Amino acid sequence: MDQKILRTMDYPKIIDSLIQFAQTQPGKTLAGQLAPVADLEDVKRLLQATDEAYKVDRLKGSPPFGGIVDIVPAVKRARIGGTLSPSELYGIAATLFGGRRISKYIEGVHEEDPVELLSRLTEELSDQKALENSIKRCIDENGEVLDSASSELSQVRRELRGGEARIREKLEGMIRSSTASKMLQEQLITIRNDRFVIPVKSEYRSYFGGIVHDQSGSGATLFIEPESIVAMNNKLRETKLREEREIEVILQKLTALVGEQAELLLFDADVLAQLDFIFAKGRLAHVMKATLPRMNDRGFLKLKKGRHPLIPMEQVVPIDVELGNQYTSIIVTGPNTGGKTVSLKTIGLLSLMAMSGLFVPAEDGSQLCVFDAIYADIGDEQSIEQNLSTFSSHMTNIISILKQMSPKSLVLLDELGAGTDPAEGSALAIAILEHIHALGCRMVATTHYSELKAYAYERKGVINASMEFDVNTLSPTYRLLIGVPGRSNAFAIAERLGLSADILEFARGEVKEEDLRVENMIASLEENRLGAEQERESAEKLRREMEELRKRHEQELEKLEQQRDKRLEKAEDEARQIIEKARQESEKIIEDLRRLAQEEGAAVKQHKLIEARKALEEAEPKQRKKAPAVRKALKEKAIEPGDEVSVYSLNQKGHVVEIAGKEAVVQLGIMKMKVSMDDLELIKQQPAAKPAQRSVTNLKRTRDDSIRSELDLRGSNLEEALIEVDRFLDEAFLGNLGQVYIIHGKGTGVLRTGIQDYLRRHKHVKSYRLGNYGEGGAGVTVAELK
Template sequence: MNPKVLKTMEYHKIIDYLTNFTGTELGRDLVKKLMPSADLDEVKVLLQATDEAYKVDRLKGAPPFGGIVNIAPAVKRARIGGTLSPHELHGIAGTLYGGRRVKRHLAAIHDEDAIPWLHRLTEELSDQKPLEDAIKRCIDDNADVLDTASPLLAQIRRELRGGESRIREKLETMIRSSNVSKMLQDQLITIRNDRFVIPVKAEYRSYFGGIVHDQSGSGATLFIEPESIVAMNNKLRETRLAEEREIEVILQKLTALVGEQVEPLLYDCDVLAELDFVFAKARLAREMKATLPRMNDRGFLKLKKGRHPLIPMEKVVPIDVELGNTYSSIIVTGPNTGGKTVSLKTIGLLSLMAMSGLFIPAEDGSQMCVFDAIYADIGDEQSIEQNLSTFSSHMTNIISILKNMSPKSLVLLDELGAGTDPAEGSALAIAILEHIHALGCRMVATTHYSELKAYAYNRKGVINASMEFDVNTLSPTYRLLIGIPGRSNAFAIAERLGLSAEILEFARGEVKEEDLRVENMIASLEQNRTEAEQERETAGRLRREVEELRKRYEEDVEKLEQQRDKRIEKAENEARAIVDKARSEAETIINDLRRLAMEEGASVKEHKLIAARKALDEAAPDQRRKAPAVRKALKQRQIGSGDEVMVYSLNQKGHVVELAGKEAVVQLGIMKMKVSLDDLELIQQQPAAKPAQRTVTSVKRTRDDSVRTELDLRGSNLEEALIEVDRFLDEAFLGNLGQVYIIHGKGTGILRTGIQDYLRRHKHIKSYRLGNYGEGGTGVTVAELK
C-alpha cells in the first residue's frame, strides 16, 4: 500500500490507538508492523481471528497476558552460548507460565463455544513445564538465585551468614567499649567496598589502627576497617567469590536447558505475540463500537451509518454509502465545510481498516471490498520548496494515480479541478473522471463545478451526491445524500443574512435560465427527499408501536393463561384438601362406631362402611381427566358392536354387545347393562372381520378391566354362598387380580368357617386371612390369588 495514502488517511493514528490495547511488548511490535492486505482470503482469516477474540472478550474477558515478556533476545543469546542473567531466566519462566494461563483460558471457552482459529493457534504452544519448573526452583520472584539452587550454594551462604554474624558481634563489642566509642562519629556498623567498617572521627586517625576505605564528603569522618577484623573480612570476601562462582555454574546449567528449547521458545513468542495482537484488535472494536464487515473482491462497498473513527462518537455524523453495484463512481458537490473531505477520508480509512483485519465503526450488515490499492488526492499540497501551486500539486498527484491505478483500485479525489480557471478546470475534471470511470475503478470525487452535476446525471454508472445543508440554520448537517446534487445556497444564505431584495432580484436575473432550472430541480428533489424521509420515519414509528402492542398483547394472553391454570390448580387443590379433611373426619367417625359396637355389642354393617369410604374416594377431583374438547372428539367417533368403551357415569371399561338406538348394551365384567351413547367414550374399535375367513377371537383379561374385588354374601346360606364364591374366584383369576375381599359378616361364624374351608382346597387360592382393622375385621376374609 502506498505510504502516502496511509499518511493522508491518518492510518498511523489508528495503529497508535491500537497499540494502547496491547498487553505485551510482543503484541506492540506486531501492531506496529500491521499493514492492509490485498488478499481476500488473508483478510477473511484476519477478520475471523478478530471476531473470535471479540466473542471471547465479550463472554469471558480477554486472557491474562501478565508476566509475558519478549524473551527472543535472551533465547537467541542462549543459542550461541551466552550465559543468561537471573532476570532473563525469570522472564523466560514468567512467559512460559503466562502462555500456559492463556492456553487454559481459551481452551475452557472453546469447550463451551467453539473458537476454532484461536484454539488451533494456542494448541501450537509448546509444553515447557519442565523448563519452567527448573528455573523456578533456582530463581525466585525477585529474580534472585535461591539458596536451594544447589547444595554447595546453600553451604556457602550459610558460611556467609555465619561470617557476617561473627564480624558484627566483634564490631558491636568494639563500639560499645568506652575507649573506642569516644573516637566514633556514630555508634554504627556499615559497609564500604563489601567490607565491614565503622565511622571514626578524623582527629583520632592516628590513635585508631586499621585500613581506611572511605571518608565523608566533609572529611570529618573516616570509614575504617579495624585490624582485628581484617582477616575475617578477607575470609568473607573469599566466601563471596565462591558464591559468585557457584551462581555462575547454576546460571550456565539453566542457560543450557534454555538452549535446548530455542526453536519452540521462539515459536511460542510468535504465537503469544499473535494472540496479544488479536485481542488488542478485539478491544479496539469494543471501544469503537465497531462491527464485523462482510468482505468481497468484486468492487462492492456498502457502509451503513459509517463513522470516522478519529472523530469523537458524540460529534461524528454517520454516512450511508453504496458503491460498485448500480454505479461505480460518486460525484459529491456542495459548499465548503460541509463534510465532503471527511466523507472521503471515512470511506478510505474504513477500507484500510477492514483490509487490515479490523472491525469498522458502522452498523451490522456493512460490506467492504478488498482493493489492490487505494489512491487519494486530498487536501492542499502546495509546496514552496518545489515552487508548485495548489493546482500543480494536485495534478502531479493525479498523474501518478492515473499511471498506477487498476480496475480493482479505489480512487478518492478531493476538489477535482480546483486552483485554475473554472471553465478549463471543469473540462479537465470531466476528462479525468471519464478516464477513471472507463477503466472500471471505484471512485468518489468532490467538486464545486456545476458542470460535473450534469456529467454525473447523464453518465451511466455515475451518480450525484451532496452534503446536506440546513438553510434555516445556515449550517451544514454533514449528512451525505446519494442521488441529489449539491446546491450553492448562496441566494438563500444572503437573504437570511439581510441582503436587500433589490440586489437579490438583480443577481437572480444574471443567472442563466438553464442554471436556474437546475437549481429549482435540485430544490424540488430535496423537498421530495425530506418528505419521503419524514413519511418513512412516521411509518417506522407506527411499525414499532404496532410491534410493541403485539408484544404486549401476547404477554397479556400468556399471563392470563398462566393465571387461569394457577386458579384451576388452586381450586382443585382446595377441593382435594376439603375431601381429604372429610375423609379423615369420616374415618375417625367410622373407627368410633366400630369401637362403640365392640364395646356395647351393637352391630354395624361393614359393607355400608366400605361403601361410604369408596364414595369419599370418588369425591376427590381428578386432575388427569381429559379436556372436554378431547372427550367430545372421541365421542363423535362412531361406536360399534364389540368396541371397547369407557362408561363415564360408572368410571368402568367394558365391551359393546349390541346397539339399540341411542343406547348400547355393554358387558361390564359379569354384568350387562344398557347405557346411553352420550355416556360412552370409544377406547378401541373392534377390527372388521374378513368375510371369506374363519376368525377365532380370544379375550385376554388384564388388571385394567372392570372386575369386582369384593363379594358380599351376608344373608346367604352356605350352599348359595359357595356357588357365588366359586364364580367370583374364577372371575378374579381371569382378571389377574392379586387379592379379593369376601364379606360374610360376623354372626354365628358358620358362613365364615364354610367359606374358609372351601378356600383352603381351592386351586386358585394362595392364602387367606381375616380382615385387619379398617378392612372389616372378622366379618371379612381376604384371599390372595396365585
C-alpha cells in the same frame, strides 16, 4: 499500500489507538506493524480472529497477559551461548506461566462457545512446564538466586552468614567499649568496598590501625577496617567469590536449558504476541462500538451509518453509502465546510481498517471490499519547496494515480479540478472522471463545478450526491445524500443574511436560464426527498411500535398458556394422588376380604376382586396432552343435540342429549352430565337431513355388563355419600339390577339415617331395608329398585 495514502487517511492514528490496547511489548510491536491486506481470504481470517477475541472479551473479559515479557533477545543470546541474568531467566519462566494461563483461559471459553481460530493458536504453544519449574526452583520473583539452587550454594551462603555474624560480633564489642566509643564519630557498623568498617574520628586513626577504605566529605571521619578483623574480612571475601562462581555455574546450566528449547520458545513468544495483538483489536472494537463487516472482492461497498472513528461519537454524523452495484462512481457536489472531505476520508479509512482485520464503526450488515490498492488526492498539497501551486500539486498526484490504478482499485479525489480557471478546470475534471470510470475503478470524487452535476446525471454508472445544508439555520448537517446533486444556496444564504432584494433580483438575472432550471430541479428534488424521508421515518416508527406490541402480545399469551398448563398439570397431579390413595385403600380392603374369607371359609370369587382392581385403575385420569398454543375462541359451527363432542375438562368424548341455555346435557358412557357450552368442542355433527327432528340417544344395558351391586361409603361424610349414592343408583338402574347393597357401617347412625331418607325420595327405589344376618346387619341398607 503507499504510506503517503495511509497518512492522508489518518490510518496511523488508528494504529496508535490499537497500540494502547496491547498489554505486552511484543503485542504493541505487532500492532504498530499492522497494514492493510489485499487478499480476501487473508482478510476474512484476520476478521475472524478479531471477532473471536471480541466475543471472548464480551463474555469473559480480557485474558490475563500479566507477567509476559519480551523474551526474544534473551532466548537468542542463550542460543549462541551467552549467559543470561537471573532477571532474564525469571522473565522466561513468568512468560511460560502466562502462556499456560492464557491457553487454559481460552480453552475454557472454547468449551462453552467455540472460538476455533484462537483455540488452534493456543494449541500451538509448547509444553515448557519442566523448564519453568527448573528456573523457578533456582530464582525468585525478585531475580535473586535462591539458596536451594544447589547444595554447594547453600553451604557457601551458610558460611557467609556465619562469617558476617562473627565480624559484626567483633565490631559490636569494639564500638561498645567506653574507650573506643569516644574515638568514633557514630557507634555503627557500615560497609565500604564490600568490607566491614567503623566510622573513626580522623585524629584517632592510629589507635585502631588497619586499613582506611573511605573518608567523609569534610575529612573529619575515616571509615577504617580495624586490624583485628582484616583476616576475617579476607576470609569473608573469599567466601563471596566462591558464591559468585557457584551462581555463575547455576546460571550457565539454566541458560543451557533455555538454549536447548530456543526454537520452541521463540515460536511461543510469537504466538503470545499474536494473541495480545488480536485481543487488542477486539478491545478497540468494543471502545469504538464497531461491528464485523461482510467482505467481498467484487468491488461492492455498502456502509450503513458509517462513522469516522477519530471524531467523537456525540459529534460525528453517520453516512450511508453504496458503491459498486448500480453505479461505480459518486460525484459529490456542494459548498465548502459541508463535510465532503470527512465523508471521503470515512469511506477510505473504514475500507483500510476492514482490510487490516479491524471492525469498522458502522451498523451491522455493512459490506466492504478488499481493493488491490486505495488511491487518494485529498487536501491542500501545495509545496513551496518544490515551487508547485495547489493545482500543480493536485495534478501531480492525480497523474501518479492514473498510472498505478487498476479496475480493482478505489480512487478518492477531493476538489477535482480546483485551483485553476473554472471552465478549464471543469472540462479537465470531466475528462479525468471519464477515464477512471471507463477503466472500471470504484471512485468517489468531490467538486465545486456545477457542470459535473450534468455529467453525473447523463452518464450511466455515475450518480450525483451532496452534503445536506439547512437553509433555515444557514449551517450544514453533514449528512451525505446519494442521488441528490448539491445546491450552491448562495442566493438563499444572502437573502437570509439581509441582502437587498433588488441586488438579489439583479443577480438572479445574471444567472443563465439553464443553470436556474438545474437549481430549481435540485430544489424540487430536495423538497420531495425531505417529504419522502419524513414519511419513511413515520412508517418506520409505526412499524417498530407494531412490532413491539406484537412481541409483547406474544410474550403475554405465552405466559398465560404456561400458567394454564401449570394449573392443569397441578390438578392432574392432585387427582392422581387421590386415585392412588383410593387404590391403596381398596387394595387394603380386598386384602382384608381375602383374609376374612380364609378365616370364615366364605367363598369370595377371585375374578370379582380382579375386576374391582381393574375398575379402579381405569378410573385414574390420563395425562393431559398439551393444548395448542392458542385455542380458537369461536367454533366454526354451533353445537346441537345429537352431536359428538369432546369435553375439555374431562378429556372425554360423548354425545349431546339436550341443550339448555349455556349448558348442555352430555351422555358420557353410562353417565349423563351437565357441562358448560364453553367446555365443549364439536367433533362430529349429526346429519342435517331432518333439522326439525330432535336426536334421542337410547342406551341399552344387559346383565352381562359388569355393574357394581355394592357401594361402600364407610369413612365418607353425608354430603359426599349422597352424591355417590345417586351415581350408584343411576348405574344400577341402567344395568337392570333389581337389588343393591349400600354399606354405610354402624357408627353413630348419622350416615345410615341420611342415606335412608334419601332412598325414600329417590325415583328409582321401590323399597329399602336393613341387611339381614349374613348381609351386614345394621351396617348395610338393601334397596329394591323399580
